[in-house]
């Protein structure tokens with residue numbers, strides 16, 4: 001069978017698509033199961049079935065050549081590759097197992113009390129103020145109040161965490177202005193991060209110390225320990241900041257959905273999954289083919305970069321039905337790929353879920369109506385979709 005391969009000229013890392021990716025996602029999905037993006041000479045998939053299949057076939061769609069545009073076989077990575085995100089089995093297997101053990105559900109349950117206290121005090125303050133910004137007053141505050149403490153990071157220098165996350169996620173894209181700007185300010189940020197990954201910088205009771213203890217136990221090496229701490233710092237802050245901001249922004253833009261959550265705050269968990277499906281922070285990840293592979297009739301050669309549109313898959317009507325573009329917190333959103341899928345699926349997920357569940361519950365109990373006070377201001381990043389500002393007024397209600 002000879003089929004013509006759809007080719008698109010769009011730049012998915014250009015300001016226009018980063019600002020509003022959803023019309024492009026639809027064109028991508030409707031162009032075909034596999035599309036060639038001429039500008040970067042790469043392949044792209046936006047339909048749920050193919051994105052899911054690629055994520056769950058790491059032997060063919062590997063991560064060790066980078067989860068970004070850069071092919072680590074051809075270019076030097078901007079930092080030593082992650083032992084989790086940018087690794088394949090069998091190397092990946094031991095580090096992943098150790099990290100999963102560090103973030104075990106039993107450990108994460110112990111964070112509930114402290115997270116709740118933080119969430120409730122911020123929620124009380126926002127309701128008392130009335131007007132607030134969902135990004136700067138909430139989404140950037142709460143994770144920074146709870147996460148660095150459970151890792152055991154030093155108090156000084158925590159302001160480096162958000163810039164580092166922004167840099168790490170921009171670095172999956174091309175060397176455009178977004179990445180160049182992030183790299184220009186990176187040196188002191190990277191120094192602080194690496195220093196904070198060392199044993200002597202970490203408090204004895206945090207997740208960072210648990211990673212070092214796993215090295216003492218022989219589960220990982222002592223050279224691997226600071227690299228795994230680095231993964232916590234790379235992937236643990238910006239993601240949850242964007243997750244909270246995107247969830248609150250989506251719910252505020254759909255007053256009937258907020259009303260349903262306020263009426264039954266136990267829906268918070270479902271509301272979060274649906275918000276992740278609808279507006280996930282992590283829009284895309286790359287894989288690299290380890291062999292020639294046929295996908296839905298299209299042959300992709302070995303050593304090709306494939307851009308997986310997680311966010312497009314999460315709104316694919318072929319999977320979610322004709323109202324895939326609608327936010328509906330009563331929908332069964334499980335199965336979305338906002339946390340990825342397969343062996344690389346977000347290992348920090350239990351922490352992220354606990355953070356958002358508690359903050360969303362605290363807000364839902366106190367706020368009957370969230371009134372948008374102006375248009376949200378987009379924040380552009382080569383991988384993360386989010387907002388710089390989401391001005392809101394909280395209307396209290398019992």
Ligand code: OVV
Nearest residue numbers: 082084085168231234235
């Ligand atoms: C930016 C990012 C996402 C996910 C994982 C990692 C980094 C890592 O360093 O492991």
